[in-house]
Amino acid sequence: MTAETHEPFLLTPGPLTTSATTKQAMLRDWGSRDAAFIQINRDVRNRLVELAGGGDAFTCVPVQGSGTFAVEAMIATFLPRDGKLLILINGAYGHRIAKICDYLGRDYVIYETTEDTPPDPSEVDSMLANDVSISHVAVIHCETTSGILNPVAEIAAVVARRQRRLLVDSMSAFGALEIDVAGLPCDALAASSNKCIEGAPGMGFVICHTDALVETKGNAHSLSLDLEDQWNAMEKNAQWRFTPPTHVVAAFHQALAEHADEGGIAGRGRRYRRNCEVLVSGMRALGFKPLLPDALQAPIIVTFHMPADPGFDFQIFYDRLAEKGYVIYPGKLTVADSFRIGCIGRLDEQVMRGALGAIGETLEEMGIRECGPAVA
Amino acid sequence: MTAETHEPFLLTPGPLTTSATTKQAMLRDWGSRDAAFIQINRDVRNRLVELAGGGDAFTCVPVQGSGTFAVEAMIATFLPRDGKLLILINGAYGHRIAKICDYLGRDYVIYETTEDTPPDPSEVDSMLANDVSISHVAVIHCETTSGILNPVAEIAAVVARRQRRLLVDSMSAFGALEIDVAGLPCDALAASSNKCIEGAPGMGFVICHTDALVETKGNAHSLSLDLEDQWNAMEKNAQWRFTPPTHVVAAFHQALAEHADEGGIAGRGRRYRRNCEVLVSGMRALGFKPLLPDALQAPIIVTFHMPADPGFDFQIFYDRLAEKGYVIYPGKLTVADSFRIGCIGRLDEQVMRGALGAIGETLEEMGIRECGPAVA
Numbered sequence: 001m002t003a004e005t006h007e008p009f010l011l012t013p014g015p016l017t018t019s020a021t022t023k024q025a026m027l028r029d030w031g032s033r034d035a036a037f038i039q040i041n042r043d044v045r046n047r048l049v050e051l052a053g054g055g056d057a058f059t060c061v062p063v064q065g066s067g068t069f070a071v072e073a074m075i076a077t078f079l080p081r082d083g084k085l086l087i088l089i090n091g092a093y094g095h096r097i098a099k100i101c102d103y104l105g106r107d108y109v110i111y112e113t114t115e116d117t118p119p120d121p122s123e124v125d126s127m128l129a130n131d132v133s134i135s136h137v138a139v140i141h142c143e144t145t146s147g148i149l150n151p152v153a154e155i156a157a158v159v160a161r162r163q164r165r166l167l168v169d170s171m172s173a174f175g176a177l178e179i180d181v182a183g184l185p186c187d188a189l190a191a192s193s194n195k196c197i198e199g200a201p202g203m204g205f206v207i208c209h210t211d212a213l214v215e216t217k218g219n220a221h222s223l224s225l226d227l228e229d230q231w232n233a234m235e236k237n238a239q240w241r242f243t244p245p246t247h248v249v250a251a252f253h254q255a256l257a258e259h260a261d262e263g264g265i266a267g268r269g270r271r272y273r274r275n276c277e278v279l280v281s282g283m284r285a286l287g288f289k290p291l292l293p294d295a296l297q298a299p300i301i302v303t304f305h306m307p308a309d310p311g312f313d314f315q316i317f318y319d320r321l322a323e324k325g326y327v328i329y330p331g332k333l334t335v336a337d338s339f340r341i342g343c344i345g346r347l348d349e350q351v352m353r354g355a356l357g358a359i360g361e362t363l364e365e366m367g368i369r370e371c372g373p374a375v376a
Numbered sequence: 377m378t379a380e381t382h383e384p385f386l387l388t389p390g391p392l393t394t395s396a397t398t399k400q401a402m403l404r405d406w407g408s409r410d411a412a413f414i415q416i417n418r419d420v421r422n423r424l425v426e427l428a429g430g431g432d433a434f435t436c437v438p439v440q441g442s443g444t445f446a447v448e449a450m451i452a453t454f455l456p457r458d459g460k461l462l463i464l465i466n467g468a469y470g471h472r473i474a475k476i477c478d479y480l481g482r483d484y485v486i487y488e489t490t491e492d493t494p495p496d497p498s499e500v501d502s503m504l505a506n507d508v509s510i511s512h513v514a515v516i517h518c519e520t521t522s523g524i525l526n527p528v529a530e531i532a533a534v535v536a537r538r539q540r541r542l543l544v545d546s547m548s549a550f551g552a553l554e555i556d557v558a559g560l561p562c563d564a565l566a567a568s569s570n571k572c573i574e575g576a577p578g579m580g581f582v583i584c585h586t587d588a589l590v591e592t593k594g595n596a597h598s599l600s601l602d603l604e605d606q607w608n609a610m611e612k613n614a615q616w617r618f619t620p621p622t623h624v625v626a627a628f629h630q631a632l633a634e635h636a637d638e639g640g641i642a643g644r645g646r647r648y649r650r651n652c653e654v655l656v657s658g659m660r661a662l663g664f665k666p667l668l669p670d671a672l673q674a675p676i677i678v679t680f681h682m683p684a685d686p687g688f689d690f691q692i693f694y695d696r697l698a699e700k701g702y703v704i705y706p707g708k709l710t711v712a713d714s715f716r717i718g719c720i721g722r723l724d725e726q727v728m729r730g731a732l733g734a735i736g737e738t739l740e741e742m743g744i745r746e747c748g749p750a751v752a
Binding site: 007008010012014015016017018020023024026027028029030031032033034064065066067068069072076096099100103104192194200201202203220221222223224225226241242243244245246247248251322327329 | 410
């Protein structure tokens with residue numbers, strides 16, 4: 001349990017453990033049209049463009065809802081109705097973009113690799129060469145399904161060379177892994193308040209190339225999710241079109257200040273990498289096997305093979321860890337029976353060691369001596 | 377300023393002033409798949425169906441985002457792609473439903489009255505008689521533009537007699553004005569966490585006739601806003617499909633408990649009616665003229681004509697009231713130059729008297745002696 005609140009630590013892909021001070025920023029009611037709240041919005045938007053390396057050419061458009069709302073808004077706003085999207089899939093979030101396109105009735109093709117395999121940039125290159133109707137490419141920065149880091153920069157270079165447009169879902173990576181939207185380049189990048197920035201859930205945002213955003217007028221299928229319309233309104237009066245989640249916005253503002261205090265992306269990434277190292281080496285010492293080789297592992301969430309031991313019941317393991325104050329996450333994989341442990345949120349290496357201690361203790365209680373998978 | 381927090385009182389249609397205890401419910405991080413959080417969701421959904429008079433035939437589907445997200449989700453899910461919607465418009469929120477239909481590409485007709493005139497049920501009756509292609513009717517319970525109470529029960533009776541389906545936007549009324557979704561009847565009713573229930577903004581919900589909801593499969597234009605898909609998932613595992621705004625949900629749970637403690641809709645409505653009476657009679661004493669006759673005035677938000685006195689500058693009036701701790705709201709009307717003062721949120725008649733005192737003082741400072749409109 002945390003010293004501050006005696007709540008369990010959330011070792012999940014979100015909602016995450018946030019700082020007490022971030023939550024305390026929600027103890028005030030803001031008028032959404034008040035000057036002080038408008039300044040908070042300006043600060044948040046400017047800071048996010050800065051973190052993304054957007055410079056003057058990019059703008060930030062916030063959107064109410066979860067990360068999926070932001071991704072749907074990005075796809076619907078940026079992919080023209082007569083466009084065609086190439087979706088790089090190696091997990092649930094790639095599949096979700098395909099599902100969004102099904103809803104939107106927009107044309108798409110997929111390039112799917114297994115959940116432990118990143119997309120091959122040269123394969124993307126030939127797909128773009130062979131299908132001139134593909135106008136846009138969508139890639140997941142860190143696919144939370146497995147925790148795999150996808151080669152966004154290499155993909156971006158191919159997409160730019162083939163003169164297509166790139167859309168990035170950086171939901172679980174933004175704020176912890178360096179990204180440079182202007183340098184990639186990309187037209188848009190979506191993320192949310194509640195991942196590596198460590199805010200409360202309830203809003204997402206899309207970092208948009210402003211010139212590209214201007215061209216998107218009329219693309220969106222939804223009033224609520226039309227980023228161009230939201231941006232236009234914000235340019236006029238700096239306000240959200242529809243009631244913003246004021247408390248969540250205030251918490252996000254505080255979380256961004258704490259992110260800066262930690263040294264921005266470099267500092268935040270350093271803590272998460274250390275969390276990940278401590279977790280992976282400790283789990284290996286207990287006999288668990290991570291799904292991914294270290295080179296493909298993003299320091300966000302780690303997938304472990306389920307132990308082959310027939311005495312290992314995941315639900316019991318999960319419940320006992322939760323009782324000890326550590327909430328982990330079930331797997332979502334097709335390639336392997338697995339579970340996941342997150343490295344993000346207001347957690348440090350002491351917490352990770354505490355989790356490892358609780359895992360060791362739980363294995364003892366369950367009488368599990370062998371934690372390796374069926375096929376190692 | 378409130379005794380609790382020294383924040384300004386929000387006399388607006390939302391975001392509103394909420395109780396300290398409601399905000400304090402956001403001081404904890406919940407895992408979205410945890411049993412305790414799932415129970416909170418169950419409680420919230422059950423309580424909302426109960427408040428709506430839904431009985432066993434109705435279910436509650438929550439949706440991330442602002443009230444507009446919930447309204448768009450309701451229209452998109454319940455209006456079939458080959459359906460046709462009759463929209464009763466007497467303000468901005470009626471127009472917004474038409475705009476949503478434009479985005480969705482769904483067929484609609486409007487019946488528009490001025491902002492101070494409720495729709496005439498007999499006119500709705502003849503429109504339904506004359507156009508058999510109209511499948512659904514949308515009505516705004518309390519149109520926040522003016523604060524007018526629309527005759528939802530009378531409209532519902534006509535719609536039922538003509539065997540069409542009714543969709544109700546009860547955003548600013550639900551929780552303070554009695555409504556009986558089963559008795560009306562209606563297929564769906566949309567509202568949000570941050571109006572008369574006095575929660576934090578960030579989620580809406582739709583009370584749905586379950587049999588009607590089952591028929592909507594495939595209607596929705598958006599993955600994020602598909603109520604049928606969200607409902608199906610919740611029936612299976614009681615969880616949100618995509619990350620819920622956990623802190624906002626926890627605050628809403630607390631706000632619902634406080635709503636019950638106040639005596640539910642009857643008690644909450646009583647306080648708001650008293651707020652409204654004190655406000656209107658005090659403003660009349662100061663010389664202001666409300667837009668609406670008392671019979672059409674919902675106890676939610678009151679529109680006042682702008683004083684004709686050329687010395688009255690609304691921005692100065694607004695700013696000075698804000699400095700004194702009372703945030704009011706500009707008008708949104710086409711029929712009259714006006715401003716609005718809300719009666720909802722964690723406010724009582726003492727607060728309304730305080731606001732009236734601040735208004736009188738501000739008029740003194742501004743040297744305004746005559747607050748009547750140009751044409752009384």
